[in-house]
Structure formats: C-alpha cells, structure tokens
Amino acid sequence: MTPRLITLLAAAATLSGCTIIPRTVEPPAAALYEAGMVSAADPRASEAGAQMLRQGGTATDAAIATMLALTVVEPQSSGIGGGGFYVAANARGEVETIDGRETAPAAAHPQWFYKDGVLLKFPEVVPGATSVGVPGNIALAAKAHAAHGRLTWAALFAPAIKLAREGFAITPRLHAMLKSNAKVAGFSAEGRAMFFGADGQPLPVGTVVKNPALADSLQMFADQGAKAFYTGPNARAIVTKVTTAPVNPAPMTEADIAAYAAKDRAAVCGTYRAYRVCSMGPPSSGATTLLATLIQLERFDMKALGKDNPVSWHLIAESQRLAYADRARFAADADFVTVPVAGMIDRKYLTGRSALISQSGSIAKAVAGTPPGAEKLTFAPSSQLAENGTSHFAVVDRAGNAVSYTSTIESAFGSGIVAGGYYLNNELTDFDMNPQLNGRLVANRVEGGKRPRSSMTPALVFGPDGRLRLVVGAAGGATIPAQVIRAVIGVIDWDLPVQQALALPVLFAPGTETVYVEQGSWLEGMIPALKALGHADVQPRALPLKANAIELRGSQPWGAADPRSEGKAIRE
Known part of the structure; x- marks a missing residue:
C-alpha cells in the first residue's frame, strides 16, 4: 500500500x-534525548x-x-x-501544523x-x-x-x-x-x-x-x-x-x-538572528505577529541592552505596536479572505517598518502598513485582552519529536x-x-462555516545548527504573542534558562497608544522611563498570563511552567 x-x-x-x-x-x-518531557498548566x-x-x-x-x-x-x-492549534516537528526539523479551530x-x-x-x-x-x-x-x-x-x-x-x-x-x-x-x-x-x-x-x-x-x-x-x-x-x-x-x-x-474537519495548514516560519521560528498561520494571527515583532527588532542589539534596560522594553513595545496594527487589519480566516501572510513577514517590508522605530522616541500613532499582497478592503480593529479560557502544553519525546499545542474554550468556562x-x-x-x-x-466578521481569528501562538524555535531549541506557547487572549515574544527574546537574546524566561514580566502593546505593563512586576518601576521615551499612556495591568515551555540543551529537555500558574513540567 x-x-x-x-x-x-x-x-x-x-x-x-x-x-x-x-x-x-x-x-x-x-533516543535523541535522555527522557521525554511534558509541560502543562496543571x-x-x-x-x-x-x-x-x-x-x-x-x-x-x-x-x-x-x-x-x-x-x-x-x-x-x-x-x-473547544478547539486548538497543533504545531509539531520531528527530529529532522520538519514542521507541520493542524488547525482545529472552531467554526461558525x-x-x-x-x-x-x-x-x-x-x-x-x-x-x-x-x-x-x-x-x-x-x-x-x-x-x-x-x-x-x-x-x-x-x-x-x-x-x-x-x-x-x-x-x-x-x-x-x-x-x-x-x-x-x-x-x-x-x-x-x-x-x-x-x-x-x-x-x-x-x-x-x-x-x-x-x-x-x-x-x-x-x-x-x-x-x-x-x-x-x-x-x-x-x-x-x-x-x-x-x-x-x-x-x-x-x-x-x-x-x-x-x-x-x-x-466539521480539522485542517492541515502550512507552517509559517521565519528567522530571527539565525534561529528558525515556526508557528501557526491563519486563522491564527500568532505566527505573523510573533515573527514581525522579532524581525523588526533584529537591527537592535537586544543582548547588549539587556533585560534591565528600559530601552529594551521600549523597543519591544514599539515593535509590538506595529505588528499588532498589521494583525488587526489583515488577520482572519484565510479560507474566506485574503491574508497576506508572506507579505506580513517579508523581510524587506519589515525592514521598512523597523525604520519607524527609534531607540530615543516613540511612534506617535502605530498604523497598519501595506504588506505585499494586501487587500485594501479588510480592516479588523479588535484586540481582546481579558481572556482566561485557554491552555498551552509542550511535549518532547526521546526520539526528538515535539508538539506545541494550544487549546481553548475562549473565555473562562x-x-x-x-x-x-x-x-x-x-x-x-x-x-x-x-x-x-x-x-x-472587516476581515474578521462572522460568516457561516468561518473560523474566528485567534491569538494562539504555539511555537517551535530551532537553533543555528538546525536542532530544536525551544517549544513554547501561552494562554491569555491577545497577550499570547507578547508572552511568546518575551520568552523567545529571553532565551535567545538574554541567554536565560527557559524557566527564568517565562518568569520575566510581560509588556503588552496592542497597536494603540496605550502600553500595558504587568502589574506587580518590576516593569512598573520603568513606567517613568518609558514615558520619558515618548509613551504617553503606560498603565500597570493585571494581565491574564500563563505560559508553558520546554528548552532543549544537549541531550536534556528542560521543562518550564509560568510561575504565575499552577503548571508543572514532568519528565518521562
């Protein structure tokens, strides 16, 4: 057969x-690893x-x-x-994704x-x-x-x-x-x-x-x-x-x-500082928002600036604002509207977007750009913040297969x-x-049989050597890409172990003039510095945060769960 x-x-x-x-x-x-690993929110x-x-x-x-x-x-x-998104890779680094998003x-x-x-x-x-x-x-x-x-x-x-x-x-x-x-x-x-x-x-x-x-x-x-x-x-x-x-x-x-049918979708991948980053495409906005933010930051030396520098978080905010503006305008179910996925992560296009970012000041108003392949009729403005009906889990087995899976019922219960x-x-x-x-x-309007836009960002990150380095994702509505961005920068730029990367505070800049920083975190102490850099409206906010990840180093998987959650990583 x-x-x-x-x-x-x-x-x-x-x-x-x-x-x-x-x-x-x-x-x-x-066996590629000494043991398998599972990290989930419970x-x-x-x-x-x-x-x-x-x-x-x-x-x-x-x-x-x-x-x-x-x-x-x-x-x-x-x-x-509910539904979910499944992003998987084998030991050869071949990535595939399955769309299990709910339909109207x-x-x-x-x-x-x-x-x-x-x-x-x-x-x-x-x-x-x-x-x-x-x-x-x-x-x-x-x-x-x-x-x-x-x-x-x-x-x-x-x-x-x-x-x-x-x-x-x-x-x-x-x-x-x-x-x-x-x-x-x-x-x-x-x-x-x-x-x-x-x-x-x-x-x-x-x-x-x-x-x-x-x-x-x-x-x-x-x-x-x-x-x-x-x-x-x-x-x-x-x-x-x-x-x-x-x-x-x-x-x-x-x-x-x-x-109802779950659908095979093409994985959306790009590179950030020689690392290959893959996530979920439409109806998810996860991959495009994650990759756009990261690629726009490439020209800045985030490693030298470091996690304790307000300029680092200012740059993350500015890049997020641009990426979320594009997300709001263009992201939707690609079976119903034209979503310019390739254009939204095109390096030439994002180089132009990155040029709008300054280390010493803020963009007055972040607006959507015109990525290659964009249609002018689409415009979708919302970014839901208060969402708690989602869970992410990461799995790696001994043979080197990995799954990054985000599952949701949307709001709590x-x-x-x-x-x-x-x-x-x-x-x-x-x-x-x-x-x-x-x-x-708007692109993300209700239609029969259509799948609603999602922020879920189950992601896989491969090192310059081609080997899997990170399996990561999060829960928390429109904050999900911001949480994953924070984790990837923490691991790649700031050389943090994955557990410390998930413990980093979260800054969320959803394309508007408002920048939210995690309430009760040390980012609150940076609010005056962020305002001095041109962010007129910076607010502490109790953000709905919950992330899970596995980092691969050598023959060992290192599991991590968000310290804000009840999650735990368990070895095989």
Missing part, C-alpha cells in the same frame, strides 16, 4: 472506533501526558492525553468543547450579534448560545493521531477517564475562577451541581469533584472513535443545548457538527453551556462582532 492509502485507512479506523496502531508512524528511533495533565511517554507513546500521543486530561481538571480553560454554524451571518437591529455587547451574549462554535479538538486529535500516534486511540483517554470517574481536587486557581466567573460557570444546571454548593458559593479548595457524565462521554469517544463526537448522541446533545439555551439560542444543526459533562466554547466572540468599520467590511 502507498503511504497515502495507509494514512487514509488509519484515519478511517480511528474515526470508526477501531483501536489500531497507525502504520504511518516510523518505528521508535534511537500537573495532573502533565502526568497524563508523561504516562503516554512511559508507555512508548510519541509526543503526539502525550499531547492528546494532556489535552483530554485538561478537559477534566481545567474546565475553565480548555478541552473537548452554516446559518451564521455578519449581523449574528445584532438583536432588533442593535449590536449586542459581550456580557449580553456570554453566557449564551450565539457564542458557541462547532468544537474542533477531537477532530484535531484524531487527525494528529492517525499521522503520528503509536499507542492506541483508546489508551490516550485512560488518564482523563480515571480523573473524571474517580474525582479530582479543586485547586486554588480553579476556585478563584469559579468565584470570579460564577455567572458563567454556574449558568447551566450541570455546572452548578458540579462546582457550587447549596448556598450558591463555589465548593472549597480541595473538594474532590467527580464528573461521571464526562467520564461516560470520554469512554464513548475512546471506544467508538472521533466520529462519536461529531454524530449521534453527542452531536444531538450539543445541538439541543445550543438551540434551546435560555439566553440567545442559536440555529446550530447536527449537519454543522458532522461537517466558555459559553457556560455544558453538554456531555464538558463546557462548550464561546469562540464566536473572537470574531469582530461589528462587521463594518467606517463603512468597510
């Missing part, structure tokens, strides 16, 4: 529920992935098990009710968020059903497993099923999220019964919660394959919940769910709607809710 036919047969077997070992996977290679999820590595699984097997476990223990942030129902239209001719505001649609997109994570997992899995499909579900069936303890972070997002977390009867007491208050830290409905759903998907998510009882349950929601019911159909024991996303609010600006259509 041809490799293509083998791949198709493996995928079909996975979707039909057969537990075969995909034959496209090469036999275990000689140690129980990291351990689920590490179990797969100990059983001889690949980085892809471990990443899928981690995503499934996060569905159970981090219900506010991630899981099978076929009935969706540019006025989706209007009621009686009036544009609704975010609190009026979340919690609620008009925010729900067709979930993509299970389809993404099936596609990745068919190509790069070694363990059986069912084996990947075992840790998550055990956590859901036997119970998991509420952590301080989950408790805090339940308290601050009680309206959404307790929107459905299932959510209230699971996480709230008779007094209406969140259950205390340490309370062991069982989720038998989710355990049953996961067992069904494990036994019957990914098809069981997109057809049959599970699809009907999603449709019923969405179409009969007490707030803003929406016309999602079983056909919408059955039609998504839409608030629970189906089959899991929260459904509110991803459609990542579209620009107003389809026009100054009489012009």
Whole structure:
C-alpha cells in the first residue's frame, strides 16, 4: 500500500472506533534525548501526558492525553468543547501544523450579534448560545493521531477517564475562577451541581469533584472513535443545548457538527538572528505577529541592552505596536479572505517598518502598513485582552519529536453551556462582532462555516545548527504573542534558562497608544522611563498570563511552567 492509502485507512479506523496502531508512524528511533518531557498548566495533565511517554507513546500521543486530561481538571480553560492549534516537528526539523479551530454554524451571518437591529455587547451574549462554535479538538486529535500516534486511540483517554470517574481536587486557581466567573460557570444546571454548593458559593479548595457524565462521554469517544463526537448522541446533545439555551439560542444543526474537519495548514516560519521560528498561520494571527515583532527588532542589539534596560522594553513595545496594527487589519480566516501572510513577514517590508522605530522616541500613532499582497478592503480593529479560557502544553519525546499545542474554550468556562459533562466554547466572540468599520467590511466578521481569528501562538524555535531549541506557547487572549515574544527574546537574546524566561514580566502593546505593563512586576518601576521615551499612556495591568515551555540543551529537555500558574513540567 502507498503511504497515502495507509494514512487514509488509519484515519478511517480511528474515526470508526477501531483501536489500531497507525502504520504511518516510523518505528521508535534511537533516543535523541535522555527522557521525554511534558509541560502543562496543571500537573495532573502533565502526568497524563508523561504516562503516554512511559508507555512508548510519541509526543503526539502525550499531547492528546494532556489535552483530554485538561478537559477534566481545567474546565475553565480548555478541552473537548473547544478547539486548538497543533504545531509539531520531528527530529529532522520538519514542521507541520493542524488547525482545529472552531467554526461558525452554516446559518451564521455578519449581523449574528445584532438583536432588533442593535449590536449586542459581550456580557449580553456570554453566557449564551450565539457564542458557541462547532468544537474542533477531537477532530484535531484524531487527525494528529492517525499521522503520528503509536499507542492506541483508546489508551490516550485512560488518564482523563480515571480523573473524571474517580474525582479530582479543586485547586486554588480553579476556585478563584469559579468565584470570579460564577455567572458563567454556574449558568447551566450541570455546572452548578458540579462546582457550587447549596448556598450558591463555589465548593472549597480541595473538594474532590467527580464528573461521571464526562467520564461516560470520554469512554464513548475512546471506544467508538472521533466520529462519536461529531454524530449521534453527542452531536444531538450539543445541538439541543445550543438551540434551546435560555439566553440567545442559536440555529446550530447536527449537519454543522458532522461537517466539521480539522485542517492541515502550512507552517509559517521565519528567522530571527539565525534561529528558525515556526508557528501557526491563519486563522491564527500568532505566527505573523510573533515573527514581525522579532524581525523588526533584529537591527537592535537586544543582548547588549539587556533585560534591565528600559530601552529594551521600549523597543519591544514599539515593535509590538506595529505588528499588532498589521494583525488587526489583515488577520482572519484565510479560507474566506485574503491574508497576506508572506507579505506580513517579508523581510524587506519589515525592514521598512523597523525604520519607524527609534531607540530615543516613540511612534506617535502605530498604523497598519501595506504588506505585499494586501487587500485594501479588510480592516479588523479588535484586540481582546481579558481572556482566561485557554491552555498551552509542550511535549518532547526521546526520539526528538515535539508538539506545541494550544487549546481553548475562549473565555473562562466558555459559553457556560455544558453538554456531555464538558463546557462548550464561546469562540464566536473572537470574531469582530461589528462587521463594518467606517463603512468597510472587516476581515474578521462572522460568516457561516468561518473560523474566528485567534491569538494562539504555539511555537517551535530551532537553533543555528538546525536542532530544536525551544517549544513554547501561552494562554491569555491577545497577550499570547507578547508572552511568546518575551520568552523567545529571553532565551535567545538574554541567554536565560527557559524557566527564568517565562518568569520575566510581560509588556503588552496592542497597536494603540496605550502600553500595558504587568502589574506587580518590576516593569512598573520603568513606567517613568518609558514615558520619558515618548509613551504617553503606560498603565500597570493585571494581565491574564500563563505560559508553558520546554528548552532543549544537549541531550536534556528542560521543562518550564509560568510561575504565575499552577503548571508543572514532568519528565518521562
């Protein structure tokens, strides 16, 4: 049989529920590293992935098990009710990406968020059903497993099923999220019964919660394959919940769910100081924003300036402002609009953009440029800041395969709607809710079958020798590229170990005149210096930060988790 036919047969077997070992996977290679590593935002999820590595699984097997476990223990942030982006590489440095972003129902239209001719505001649609997109994570997992899995499909579900069936303890972070997002977390009867007491208050830290409905759903998907998510009882349950929601019911159909497909996308790669950096292209704005910011900074000696110099952070702010301005104007689902990806990271174009940056002063107003291939009709102005429904995880196996995977349900607890024991996303609010600006259509407007623009930036960084150096990503809405930028500069320019790089404070400059610095960090002490450099509006802000990474040095993987989170890296 041809490799293509083998791949198709493996995928079909996975979707039909057969537990075969995909034959496209090469036999275990000689170990490149002394051990594999998993870094995730919850140690129980990291351990689920590490179990797969100990059983001889690949980085892809471990990443899928981690995503499934996060569905159970981090219900506010991630899981099978949402979608994700998968960026993977093998030991030869070959990179591929899979788009598992949610899609709008076929009935969706540019006025989706209007009621009686009036544009609704975010609190009026979340919690609620008009925010729900067709979930993509299970389809993404099936596609990745068919190509790069070694363990059986069912084996990947075992840790998550055990956590859901036997119970998991509420952590301080989950408790805090339940308290601050009680309206959404307790929107459905299932959510209230699971996480709230008779007094209406969140259950205390340490309370062991069982989720038998989710355990049953996961067992069904494990036994019957990914098809069981997109057809049959599970699809009907999603449709019923969405179409009969007490707030803003929406016309999602079983056909919408059955039609969902995870898509292979071309990886978007560029170079920064001889390092190759790869991330996710449209519908993500991650790769273009990350690469544009870095390439615009290349002409400055960031190493000599150092992390303690206000000029370094001023330059990062200026470069971010330019990159985010382009992101806002051009980034969207490339299946629906022309996104000038090559132009947005073109070195000649970015050299011109970089020339706007000065070490001694600030750009008065950062506006989008005209990258090669840009269309003039597109304009999309929003940059959502307050988002907590996302999780990133990084995996490397002994053979040198790596996965950088960001998973999301958008806001904390998504839409608030629970189906089959899991929260459904509110991803459609990542579209620009107003389809026009100054009489012009925006690129990221709502359309049937379209995928909303994302900030998720799962990234891989390869050293000048071609070997993998860093697997990194983050959660936190529009701050995600800024967090990854900070980590890459920390490792490459400032020679920091990856854990110290993730501990660096974050500066976020989303293309406007306002620059946000992480509240409570030592960047607050630089506010006067940043203002002296021309930034009139610099504000301390409690940013939604959560990053995970693995650095490769020699034969050792070094895992890191954001010290602001409950994350942990676990060796095989």
